Amino acid sequence: MPAYKRILLKLSGEALMGDDAYGINRATIVRMVQEVQEVTRLGTEVAVVIGGGNIFRGVAGGSVGMDRATADYMGMLATVMNSLALADTMRQEGMVARVMSAISIEQVVEPYVRPKALQYLEEGKVVVFAAGTGNPFFTTDTAAALRGAEMGVEIVLKATKVDGVYTADPKKVPDATRYTSITFDEAIGKNLQVMDATAFALCRDQNLPIKVFSIFKPGALKRVVQGEDEGTLVHV
Numbered sequence: 001m002p003a004y005k006r007i008l009l010k011l012s013g014e015a016l017m018g019d020d021a022y023g024i025n026r027a028t029i030v031r032m033v034q035e036v037q038e039v040t041r042l043g044t045e046v047a048v049v050i051g052g053g054n055i056f057r058g059v060a061g062g063s064v065g066m067d068r069a070t071a072d073y074m075g076m077l078a079t080v081m082n083s084l085a086l087a088d089t090m091r092q093e094g095m096v097a098r099v100m101s102a103i104s105i106e107q108v109v110e111p112y113v114r115p116k117a118l119q120y121l122e123e124g125k126v127v128v129f130a131a132g133t134g135n136p137f138f139t140t141d142t143a144a145a146l147r148g149a150e151m152g153v154e155i156v157l158k159a160t161k162v163d164g165v166y167t168a169d170p171k172k173v174p175d176a177t178r179y180t181s182i183t184f185d186e187a188i189g190k191n192l193q194v195m196d197a198t199a200f201a202l203c204r205d206q207n208l209p210i211k212v213f214s215i216f217k218p219g220a221l222k223r224v225v226q227g228e229d230e231g232t233l234v235h236v
């Protein structure tokens with residue numbers, strides 16, 4: 001039995017590279033999609049936001065000196081590419097997915113319309129929200145918090161490169177320790193960088209919990225959705 005009726009899953013863009021230097025690794029995206037499929041089979045409605053780090057960080061060198069907003073629009077377009085790849089892989093795996101974009105590129109992707117997205121979820125389709133919030137100076141973590149709140153999900157699941165929230169970045173501080181749970185105020189107060197403060201604050205204000213867990217650990221997503229002990233819970 002799933003612990004949640006509806007979730008917002010934030011997938012790491014950077015993790016999509018697998019062992020490649022940039023871009024989308026085929027085996028990695030197929031594995032991610034199969035994990036999502038297992039959750040849909042439990043009966044949980046799934047909305048997805050995917051980051052853009054795998055593409056955007058590859059072109060970041062070219063954006064040096066660029067106007068910040070322009071560079072951010074490039075980042076949002078990177079998330080559109082990832083969203084299209086994700087939804088197409090879902091199609092190949094026999095799932096029904098719809099991509100909705102926060103910026104208008106109607107020949108390519110359907111625009112984000114909240115009631116339509118809600119309808120898709122109720123119909124059991126996976127909805128992939130592309131182009132972040134549609135605004136520069138934000139991130140896809142904030143987009144996940146925003147769309148999660150709009151969709152009325154019970155929890156935001158951040159599937160990322162580390163297995164939870166640590167006292168410091170575990171990639172830089174090897175003896176950092178992992179929290180089983182932490183409040184939004186503590187995470188913001190300690191400036192823990194696993195998610196940006198805007199996303200934390202939005203979820204706190206909406207009383208929307210976040211679970212941070214590893215995207216690389218097979219079966220972790222399903223365990224989280226079944227309410228099992230996995231990763232770190234961030235709560236009010």
Ligand SMILES: Nc1ncnc2c1ncn2[C@@H]1O[C@H](COP(=O)(O)OP(=O)(O)OP(=O)(O)O)[C@@H](O)[C@H]1O
Binds near residue numbers: 194195
């Ligand atoms: N206190 C902390 N606890 C856990 N991870 C942290 C912490 N501080 C920094 N990090 C880093 O935050 C990273 C996760 O955030 P980030 O948004 O960069 O990843 P992502 O979800 O893969 O992003 P994207 O989707 O943009 O590619 C982790 O890989 C980790 O190295």
Ligand SMILES: O=c1ccn([C@@H]2O[C@H](COP(=O)(O)O)[C@@H](O)[C@H]2O)c(=O)[nH]1
Binds near residue numbers: 076
């Ligand atoms: O609402 C948003 C979302 C994203 N961006 C830009 O895109 C890149 C990639 O997103 P990540 O969350 O880092 O994966 C981000 O760095 C921003 O430049 C944005 O401007 N607004």
